[in-house]
Amino acid sequence: MTKLQVRAFIFQLGCFAILFTLFRYIVAHYTNLTGYWIPLTAFAIGTLLSPKFQAVKTKDGEKLFMKWIFIKGLRVIG
Secondary structure, X not given: OOHHHHHHHHHHHHHHHHHHHHHXXXXXXXXXXXXXXXXXXXXXXXXXXXXXXXXXXXXXXXXXXXXXXXXXXXXXXX
16 A cells, blocks of 8 residues: 555544544433434545545546535545
8 A cells, every 4th residue: 555545544544533423422421312313323424525636646646535415526635
């Protein structure tokens, strides 16, 4: 794995972890769900809302791209 692929993995994991923790707290405190439904719901929401990162080799070298449902198109990170 290249350096940018590792960065993409870490960014994606970090964003998902933050959103999962946030939504687990919100679901646990503001809904009537119990048991395994709390982390399962937080997992589904976190997966849908977290940005996707990918390292791609281009003509100019390897670049890091981000795609998110709240931003139109792709964004070049590095």
